Amino acid sequence: MATSLIVPIAYITVLVTALAIFSRVYRKRRAAEKTSFEPWFPTHPTRELYISLISNPNSEQIPDSLLKSALLVRATTDVKRIWRIRDDKIALTNLHTRGLIGDDTMARFAAAEKELEAEIVDVVSEANTFRQGWGQVIFATATEMAQAEKTRETVMSIPKIKAVEEKRIALRRKYLPNSPNPPAQPQIQAQSSNAITPPSQPTSQVASPQKVPSGASTPSLVSEATVGGSAGSGGSSKNDSPAIGASPTASATSTPSKSTPNKKKGKKK
Template structure:
């Protein structure tokens, strides 16, 4: 009896132990996968430069520190704009199921990291002068916009070439699609609708000026030959005169 109960108990204990070990390993790997994904922004050179200048053994002049802090704020403004643009596109793709949850996790982690970075820049700016944090980000926003405009103007020829290639591919695709959609029927004969033709002046018959004279002569002759009695009467009159 004891032997018959020992086997199921041992089986259940081994099964529970195996499931506990598997669950622990799975949770650990899942946690590592969540924290070991590639960051959205790889490095922050402006922040590293500011930290290195701040930790120099000879004190760095305040002008240089303020310039480095302004450059750091410019990079933060650029990354904020990039995140705002990317978030709309990634949300659309994620809703359609074209990207996974790991990409959205990377985006959320980048937003939190950038928020902490902005707060750090504001606190560093206020350490130089109280209320200077808002001024730093206002100036950084203008500088970022000016740099964006300058890069656009400098790369105008590259953008033009890219747009020309894109339009060329688009036109080629549209031509192919329109050709494929044409019906495969033989060409129908062209139907020519008759139009009212006006005779040209050259085709009109020429009216002779002698036609009225000929008509007059014909009418006179017909009056003279109207009846044979008329001729006889004329002859009698001529005889009387003689």
């Protein structure tokens, strides 16, 4: 009877002990993983350089200009990290909202933000030790230096990009020999269109202005056909004067002569 009770009690004791040991080891490993994650940024060489200059036993012999330059370079590195933090924060927030990244990544990012804030405070305090109020201006100067360095890197990378593009175009010409060259195609079309289409010629010649003598009257704005039509339809005016603006030839043709009625009377007789 006693033997039958000892066996299940021993079995339960061993099982509970094993589960307790497993849970304890598992929790320790999880805690170690959370505390010993990889940092978001690599090492900070400019900060280490500045600290080595400050902690040098012969730091009194080091000129202040060298220390200020090292501090400016350190602030420039911090500005670049601020830019990267701003760019990464938007993407990480969207990915974490969708569930595409875990909490460990967000924990690494939060630790990087806190470390960067502490670094900025340290740089400002170090700048104020050289000159009071310089800590408020040092990051503006560091931002200009970072932008200038970024522009220089962009300009220096142009030959590399050009070599890559030339290699790509050469490879394309090798496998596609009959493919037209896109940049030269519009010029060829323009030249062919100029060679095919002749220059347009005017259909009618432009009349050159004639010289008007000084004693003559001003030219008329009413044509002879208009004067003739009006004379034939409406007749002459009361004083048998030509229309306004009519030429002398038009008035002579439109005004009836005195001999015409006499001839008609003679025929009637």
